Amino acid sequence: MLKKINKFEYFAPSTLAEVISLLAEYKGKAKLYAGGTDVLVQMKQRKITPEYIIDIKKIPELNGITYSPEGELTIGALVTHGQFAISKNVPEKFTMLKEASLAVGSVQTRNRGTIVGNICTSSPAADTPPALLALDAGLKLVSSTGERTVKINDFFTGPFKNILKDTEIITEILIPGLPENSGGVYLWHSKITEEDETLVGVGIVLTVDNLENRVCTNLRIGLGSVAPTPMRAVKAEDFLKGKIVDEETIKQTAEIAANESLPRSRAEYRKEMVKVQTKRALSQALKRIER
Amino acid sequence: MKKIPIKFTINGQQREALVQPNDLLINLLRDELYLTGTKYGCGIGECGACTVFLDDELVLACLILAVTVDGKEITTIEGLARGKELHPMQISFLKNAAVQCGFCTPGMIMTAISLMKENPDPSEEEIREYMRGNICRCTGYTQIIKAIKEYAHSMKG
Incomplete structure (x- = not known):
């Protein structure tokens, strides 16, 4: 069963305009193909049987990592995890997204799989979404009738479900600049299985007023694999804002994050690990601000 | 079609x-x-x-x-081989008995060669992390890791 995939018609357009016109024409019958590390697996498992495959790998404008003078980082739809992890265009303050990219799969799948693909698959256990939630990333969705930018926080609707229409393509990820005195971290650990699926992933961006006072002025916590979708731990975020970040408040924040997580299987263990990883991530984020 | x-x-x-x-x-x-x-x-x-x-x-x-x-x-x-001469990574796998049933071996060797290109002197932890996507059901990995280490060592001269 896993040797063959269903028959389909193959397109390899060279412009974005062609892609969106093909998507508009074939609606739900077409699937976009970039890395193929999720799409082909889903086809082998007969979870999807697209009649048309649109290979977007030949569109140069979708392949770029740019850092603007305003501090915004833009990641194109074709950027692979492997490519991102070694990119020199990514400033050090966004290291956490490199950490999340390196948590994905294996060398072989990272060399092919894209960050945008990771978002589109919308697995609750995906690694880059918690980091992107913490970074407050936006996604640019383009179709033949126009474009819209949505926050990643509004993108996921359920396990493997999202708001992307079958006529739309995500062309890029937009990560806003970080204020001064911000630090970000992504921590994860996995089940020990053949695919090492992430059991708990925690992405954090912490901002303090200055290094003397260490009052938390902003905090975003993204959690992976502990709810039907990647989620923000907003109660924990709100708790720490305005407080001095020290051992005690970090501990309390981590407990609140664990309580608001919604794991189904291995719930008790996962909640405990949310606490542990959030605590560690906050301490490390603080250290990164100090550096 | x-x-x-x-x-x-x-x-x-x-x-x-x-x-x-x-x-x-x-x-x-x-x-x-x-x-x-x-x-x-x-x-x-x-x-x-x-x-x-x-x-x-x-x-x-x-x-x-x-x-x-x-x-x-x-x-x-x-x-990988040059005529009848095997690639040094293949030789290292043979010398270290890093092959049992052999089914995973071609993939293991390709990944090991890629690791050497990126990181010619890896620690054991780095080897294990890099080889994460290659599964072996026979060896328990010990001899595979040893073969890669020995190869890296021999390349240092």
Whole structure:
């Protein structure tokens, strides 16, 4: 069963305009193909049987990592995890997204799989979404009738479900600049299985007023694999804002994050690990601000 | 479905083939070119047995459409030896008995060579992390790690 995939018609357009016109024409019958590390697996498992495959790998404008003078980082739809992890265009303050990219799969799948693909698959256990939630990333969705930018926080609707229409393509990820005195971290650990699926992933961006006072002025916590979708731990975020970040408040924040997580299987263990990883991530984020 | 003509370089030789859109690279390698060194394991990107180089990048042949290798260069396990002389990584695997049933070996060796290109002097932890996507059900990995370490050591001279 896993040797063959269903028959389909193959397109390899060279412009974005062609892609969106093909998507508009074939609606739900077409699937976009970039890395193929999720799409082909889903086809082998007969979870999807697209009649048309649109290979977007030949569109140069979708392949770029740019850092603007305003501090915004833009990641194109074709950027692979492997490519991102070694990119020199990514400033050090966004290291956490490199950490999340390196948590994905294996060398072989990272060399092919894209960050945008990771978002589109919308697995609750995906690694880059918690980091992107913490970074407050936006996604640019383009179709033949126009474009819209949505926050990643509004993108996921359920396990493997999202708001992307079958006529739309995500062309890029937009990560806003970080204020001064911000630090970000992504921590994860996995089940020990053949695919090492992430059991708990925690992405954090912490901002303090200055290094003397260490009052938390902003905090975003993204959690992976502990709810039907990647989620923000907003109660924990709100708790720490305005407080001095020290051992005690970090501990309390981590407990609140664990309580608001919604794991189904291995719930008790996962909640405990949310606490542990959030605590560690906050301490490390603080250290990164100090550096 | 109409077949699509593609041109590519395989182990240094230029080739042409006619492929179906739904043919995978592994189908092309094994069923058309009879390069059966690349193994079909899980078929869903978890075991690493079908690991090859595509334009010098380590990839899984089971998760790539054959039609997309048009104009590209592929290296499989068959492309490593120079005539009758094995690649030093192959020799190190043999010397260290890092092969039992042998099914994972081609993929292991491709990944190990890729590691050496990126990091010629890896720690054991770095080796284990890099080899994460290649599964072996016989050896318990000990001899595989040893073979890679010994290779790295020998290259330092």
